[in-house]
Amino acid sequence: MAKRVGIEVSLAIAEAAKLANVDVVSAYPITPQTHIVEHLAGLVADGELDAAFIPVESEHSAMSACLGASAVGARTFTASAGQGLELMHEVLYVASAMRLPMVMAVANRALSAPINIWGDHSDAMAVRDTGWIQIFAENGQQVVDNVLCSFRIAEDHRVLLPVMIHLDGFHLTHVIEPIYMPEQDEVDKFLPPPQYPLPLHPDKPLTMGAFGPPYIYTEMKKAQEANLTAAKEVILQCWQEFGSIFGRDYSPVEGYHSEQTKVLLLTMGSFSETAMEAIDKMRDDGKDVGLIRLRLWRPFPFAEIRQAVKNAEVLIVLDRAISFGGPGGPVCSEIRSALYNEDTRPKVIGFVGGLGGRDISVSGFEEIITRGIEIARTGSEQEFEMYGVRE
């Protein structure tokens, strides 16, 4: 039976990668990701994990080495954050387009300038369109479970795509949580060694990464889009199987007092747990409010989102990133566009908050919900509002 242990989430991620028996870890340190890769380096140094740890000289090289390792069929893991993820940017597109399965934990961090090491989702949103499967976690247990699920999903021959697991920098990476760490034999059964179908190998020479002129580029992109969209089915199957073995269930969109509720708040990542407390408090005060937590960011769960909010009148979306000069937060604009053609749909009100590590307390969420309800009634002069700005 799995033991529940008190462990820092970063270390638990490294332990999960060890349970997954990864072959190659290639990473470059950046706060708040450092504890993950330090612990992995330690596991390799102690002989507890039989893997190559490549201490590269940059994140661009970290991700590039992951491409190489994955292309020969090695199970490959890395982690990054903020500026590091941005330095990887062009390489991320290659990983997905070349269908190289690998898993990366992203300790979400704000982007410079000003330099800021704390959490928000600016880094995640900047890599939104890189073609990776992207999952947001709310707590340490979810991260650990999703490291294991992500390798299963990534390596599934119907998928063969890289997976990013987003977890909030500091709010998640640096906290000690009680986490069930699965047993090795359970993991081995759930996650057999990878069998990449077409690795680089002299027995069957392949040309990988060919030049794609206009006559074929569109078709390649269509294939990539179809592939990522179809991955949802495999993700759902994987989560279901994981649930039946390990007893913890995952779905793309989670509700909290959200059925038949008129006012819903939507969050992603670790803020959900504080938001739930605010919902409890407001419901105790007789208010008809609930919460939607978006866990699967790519492929975007259109059907599940539409289903989850179909009875609501007001949907308040909190983004931890900003699209400057645009319609507000990226999550809000995606949700709004997903609902626009529905016959009945809630009013969608956007807030941006929690930037650069700024916390939002229980009362903060109450304020956001209250103001959101007011905007739904009276309208606002702004496309979206920023919460908590000190004037």
Next chain:
Amino acid sequence: MMADKIAFGKRLVTKEEYFSSGHRACVGCAEALAVRLACKALGPNVIIVNATGCMEVVSSQFPYTAWSVPWIHTLFENTAAVASGVEAGLKTMKRKGRWPGQEPQVVAMAGDGGTSDIGLQALSGALERGHDFLYICFDNEAYMNTGVQRSSATPFGAATTTSPAGKESIGQVTWKKNMPAIAAAHDIPYVATACPSYPFDLMDKVAKGVATPGPAYVHILSVCPTGWRCAPELAVEIGRLAVQTGIFPLYEIEGGQYKLNVKLSKLKPVTEYLKLQGRFGHLSEATIKEIQDRVDREYAKLMEKATAVAGSS
């Protein structure tokens, strides 16, 4: 040229092509020739990691490929890093019993831009970490794929599209970056220079580099008729002149020890090399003198470093 004939006569080269004809390189491209020769020396048991640049573009246009060995291209500046991952992945899978068959050699290939400019950091990292791989720089002295822009490997006085010669400029105003010395400064076991005009020397060095445990670096001067504005049929001759003028000496560095491979009792004047190329057509006598002086100085320095002078051709 007697020596060349003897050299050809005494050597057998595989008829096997791993970089086959039908690719789209320009007529007379000595970079394509260098790749072809290097591949013959490498044989089939390799994985090649190729940077963006002329050789990638001309060889891999979907759905065709000139490569009959496993080959991967991803980006421009990350070749050494991708090769690091390939090498580490292979070794680990072999150790864990999950790599079927022989372990292939890992070879990275990039142009001078992909090596001495944008890819220098990734290369330095891979050399410093000690991966077991061979890195080959195919140096045609500019960014040819994008239309002959200057790189840090472009020679002094050469006109390129971003170092044009004009009323106020002689063209490139900086001296060619010494990439082999930079590679050697990483204390790696094997560094060499080569040129396809000396095909056996080139193949020997590639074979030696790839057989060397740990990182090896081979820097190959590759005449580009399109970018150098020279006659395609002179590509091999111009490569030979680069060596015989002392502009591009052929040497090896093993364990920090320099060894010259082509014996030259007397250097030919640089003008013999320069005058065949349009990129130098604008140079004044004074600038040519400056180049000659520099070449003499650099060659003397190299001679000082080199001990044995055993000629192969």
